Amino acid sequence: MEHTYQHIRFSYEDGVGHIMLNRPDTLNSFTEIMHADLRAALDFLEARNDLRGLILTGTGRGFCAGQDLSERKPLPPGEKRDLSLGLKHHYEPLVKRLKALPVPVVCFVNGVAAGAGVSLALACDLIYAVQSARFVQAFTRIGLLPDAGATYAWPRLVGWQRAMGASLFAEPVPAATAEQWGLIWRCIPDEDLDATMQSVHTRLASGATLAYAATKQALNAAADNTLGEQMALESDLQKALGLTSDYLEGMQAFAEKRAPRFTGH
Secondary structure (H helix, E strand, O other), X not given: OOOOOOOEEEEEEOOEEEXXXXXXXXXXXXXXXXXXXXXXXXXXHHOOOOOOEEEEEEOOOEEEOOEOHHHOOOOOOOOOOOOHHHHHHHHXXXXXXXXXXXXXXXXXXXXXXXXXXXXXXXXXXXXXXXXXXXXXXXXXXXXXXXXXXXHHHHHHHHOHHHHHHHHHHOOOEEHHHHHHHOOOOEEEOHHHHHHHHHHHHHXXXXXXXXXXXXXXXXXXXXXXXXXXXXXXXHHXXXXXXXXXXXXXXXXXXXXXXXXXXXXXX
């Protein structure tokens, strides 16, 4: 990796990428540099033929506080800012790339997630959050609406009323409540963060990568497909998986009562 990362930490091991947002003094809020760093890291991951997963988290006491508003310099009197430009140039491509990455993307929310930080977490396939974490859609406090895919994800995950209440009044949703609502997969004790990340790393690195990818593809398509379309997709994907070496290994391991050794082929 030749790129120098200024606002993230990035590593790659066992086919699993690790991205840590790294502006702890500002609760890892987004900057132009951070967006550039994330683009470079995703460029690297998308070019790998041995990719098996991605883990995303933050440093310090917060996951991501959203956009760093200090980067938006005051405009001359009478001028107004087109906020859609930042969404189209930065946030929309980031969310779409994470969704399109053909491996599981697992997010560990290590502290507060606010604004676009919530959207970033929801762009991932699976979310763990430490017990002290909370999710805040703070946009209406400054006269805006949730964006970067938030209004798409929230009602689908937690229902209309919960999505509306959290979005209108910017009330923090604690991690334990987020788990109850279905906003996240699991709320974990703060002290278990590192061990749980290592466990997930191992599962991604040794798991059935192609089956994970197909599962992600099918579930992402389900929201827009009819039942018939979804069953046809399942059939096509299952046919392809049935021709893989990993399927043969899985069946052999089952017959021999041992753990499978998946290779991602």
